[in-house]
Amino acid sequence: MRAPLIALAFAGLLATASAASAVDIAVLTPYQSSVATNQMIKVFEEKAKTAGWNATVVDTRGDMGQLASRIEDVTAAKVGAIVLVSVDPKQIQDQVSAAAAAGIPVVAIDGATAPGVMLNVTSDNFELGTKLSDFLFDKLGHKGNIVKFYYSAHPGVHQRELALDAALKTNPDIKVIAEHYMVVPGPIDDARKTTEDLLKSKGDQIDAVWAAWDEPAIGAQLAIEADKPDSKIIVAGIDGNPQAVELIKSCSHIKGTVSQDFDAMAGLAADGLTKILAGEKPEKAELYAPAKLITPETLGVTCP
Amino acid sequence: MTLLRRYGTLLALALIVAVFAVASPGAFGTVANLVNITQQMSLLAIVAIGATLVMVVGEFDLSVSAVVSFAGIAAVSLFGAGHGIAAVFALVVIAALAMGTVSGFLVARFAVPSFIATLAFGTVIGGLTFWISDGATLFSGIPPAFRDLGRGTVLGLPVPTLWLIGTAVIAWLLLDATEFGRRLYAIGGNREAARLVGLPVRRDMIIAFALSAGLAALAGLLLAARLGSAHPTGGGGYLLSAYAAVFLGMTAFREGEPSVPGTLVGAAIIAVVSNGLTILGVPSFLQDLMTGAIILAAVLVRQLGRAGD
Numbered sequence: 001m002r003a004p005l006i007a008l009a010f011a012g013l014l015a016t017a018s019a020a021s022a023v024d025i026a027v028l029t030p031y032q033s034s035v036a037t038n039q040m041i042k043v044f045e046e047k048a049k050t051a052g053w054n055a056t057v058v059d060t061r062g063d064m065g066q067l068a069s070r071i072e073d074v075t076a077a078k079v080g081a082i083v084l085v086s087v088d089p090k091q092i093q094d095q096v097s098a099a100a101a102a103g104i105p106v107v108a109i110d111g112a113t114a115p116g117v118m119l120n121v122t123s124d125n126f127e128l129g130t131k132l133s134d135f136l137f138d139k140l141g142h143k144g145n146i147v148k149f150y151y152s153a154h155p156g157v158h159q160r161e162l163a164l165d166a167a168l169k170t171n172p173d174i175k176v177i178a179e180h181y182m183v184v185p186g187p188i189d190d191a192r193k194t195t196e197d198l199l200k201s202k203g204d205q206i207d208a209v210w211a212a213w214d215e216p217a218i219g220a221q222l223a224i225e226a227d228k229p230d231s232k233i234i235v236a237g238i239d240g241n242p243q244a245v246e247l248i249k250s251c252s253h254i255k256g257t258v259s260q261d262f263d264a265m266a267g268l269a270a271d272g273l274t275k276i277l278a279g280e281k282p283e284k285a286e287l288y289a290p291a292k293l294i295t296p297e298t299l300g301v302t303c304p
Numbered sequence: 305m306t307l308l309r310r311y312g313t314l315l316a317l318a319l320i321v322a323v324f325a326v327a328s329p330g331a332f333g334t335v336a337n338l339v340n341i342t343q344q345m346s347l348l349a350i351v352a353i354g355a356t357l358v359m360v361v362g363e364f365d366l367s368v369s370a371v372v373s374f375a376g377i378a379a380v381s382l383f384g385a386g387h388g389i390a391a392v393f394a395l396v397v398i399a400a401l402a403m404g405t406v407s408g409f410l411v412a413r414f415a416v417p418s419f420i421a422t423l424a425f426g427t428v429i430g431g432l433t434f435w436i437s438d439g440a441t442l443f444s445g446i447p448p449a450f451r452d453l454g455r456g457t458v459l460g461l462p463v464p465t466l467w468l469i470g471t472a473v474i475a476w477l478l479l480d481a482t483e484f485g486r487r488l489y490a491i492g493g494n495r496e497a498a499r500l501v502g503l504p505v506r507r508d509m510i511i512a513f514a515l516s517a518g519l520a521a522l523a524g525l526l527l528a529a530r531l532g533s534a535h536p537t538g539g540g541g542y543l544l545s546a547y548a549a550v551f552l553g554m555t556a557f558r559e560g561e562p563s564v565p566g567t568l569v570g571a572a573i574i575a576v577v578s579n580g581l582t583i584l585g586v587p588s589f590l591q592d593l594m595t596g597a598i599i600l601a602a603v604l605v606r607q608l609g610r611a612g613d
Contacts, residue, residue: 032588056586058582058588062540064535065530066541068531069578070578077584077585078330090443091535150439151439153439155441
C-alpha cells in the first residue's frame, strides 16, 4: 500500500508545483474518445501551452454525474478558468452557475450558451444537418431510401437530426427505411455491425446512409466495403473527420462530409479566453466556426 | 499488525485523505471540500448499498446502472405528463421494486445465474428507457421542488449526503439488527444449509434484489434532481464503481463479508481519489491508473494479511 500512496502523493505534489506559476485551466468533457472532441482538446492544449496556461484535461466517459462532481472539484481548486468541450452546459447548470458565482470564467467549445457561460464557440448544428441532408438528397435525385444513424442525447447532434426531419418534409420521396440510435463510445463498430445486419435484411433497398457524424459513416463504409463493395450506396456524415476525408479521397462509398472547423473552434475559444482572462468581456456570447462540404470534387479527385 | 489487517482499508482511506490534505491544503483540505466529497459519493454509495444487499446473499445485480438511468428518464417523463413529485417518486420506486422482483424471481425461482439474469433484464430496462426518452436527454418540466431533493444544504450538510445517511442507517440496521438481515447473511454463507433449516431463501433473495433496484431508482431520481436533466445512459458509470466500492468494503471491518459500513468506506475511497486527483490537476488517464492501483493495493494488502494469519 505504501508505494502507490507515495507515488500518488509525489504525482500530486509535482502537479501542484508545476501549476504554481501558470494559470490553471480545467478542460472537462464527457466525450474525449470522440475524434472531433479529442481534436478540439489537442488544439486547445497547444494554444494553452503557447499562452503559458497549465491545462488539465478530465474525461468522464459519458457520465454526467461525474462531470458535475469534477466541475465542483476544479471550482474548489479555484482554477483560472473552466473549458467545457462537447457538452451542453445546461446539463450541469448548477455546477456551471456555482463556478461562475465563484468568479471562474466558463467557456464552452462545441457546447451551447447557458447562464454562467461567458462564451460558446460552435458550429450551427442545424445548418450542418441541413447541408448534409441537401447534399445527400441531391445525390439521390430527391428520391430513394435512406438509413439514419443518430444520437439524440447530444444536443448538437440532435439539432442535425431535426434538420433531417425538416428536409424530409420537403422531400416526400425520400424514405427512412431504417434508423439506429448510436452506441457511444464505440460508434464505428456499432455502425459497422448495424450496417452488416441491414445489408443482409434490406441491402437491395438502401440507397444512402445519413450519418449524424462521421464515425457512424465510417462504420457503414466498412460494412459496405466488406459485404457489398459493388453497391451504389452513398454514405455521408458530418465533422470532416480525417479518416472520413481520406475515405472520400479514395473513392469509397463515403461521398461527402460537412466539415466543422474544430481547429478554428478551439482557436477561437482560446482567443476568447485570453481576452476574458485579461478582464475583457466577449463581444458575443456565441461564435460560429465556418462549415464547408467536402466531396471528391472539392478534394480534386475524379471517382469512377 | 492485527490492527492493520483488520482495519487496513479504513486506515488506507485516512492515509489517502491525509496525503491529499498535505498536497493541497487550500483546496482539498478544506471543510467545504470534505463535505462536498460526501455529496459526490452519495449517489454511488446508495447504489453500492443496494448492490451490497444482493452480494450478502452471494449474488450480483448487474441491472443497477440500467435502473438508475430508467428512474431519471421515467421521472422526467412523468413530470412532463403532469404528475406531482410524490406521485412520481412513488411510481418510479414501485416500478423499480417490481423490476428487482423480476430479477430476484429469475434467480431464486429458476436458478438462472444472477450475472446472466440481471445483465439480460438490465438490457430490457435499458431498451425501455430509450423507448421512453426516444434516446434524448430530457430537461423540461422538472419542478424546482424536485430539484431541491438533490441539491442545496440542510443544517450545513448537502441534501444528497442526508439521503445517504438515511439510507445507510436503515440498510445497516436492516442487515445487522434484524432477523431478516441475519437470514440474508445465512443465505450468503451457505444457501443449502439455510434452506434445510427452513429459512425462506427464495423470498428473502427476491426481497434483496427488489431493494437493490429500489435503491438504484432512488439514486437515479436524485441524479436527475442534482443535474436538472435525465440522460438515457446516465447511470452507466455506476455499475463498476458500485461493485468496486462493495469489494473494497469487503476488505474492511469483516472477514470478506459485504457490509454497509465497509461499502461506505469503499465508496469514500473512490470519491476521495477522484476528487483529490482532480484538484491536484492530475489528467484523467493518470487518475484511472492511480485509482485502479489504489483499489488493487487495498485488496492485496488485505489478502496478504489474511494469508499471513
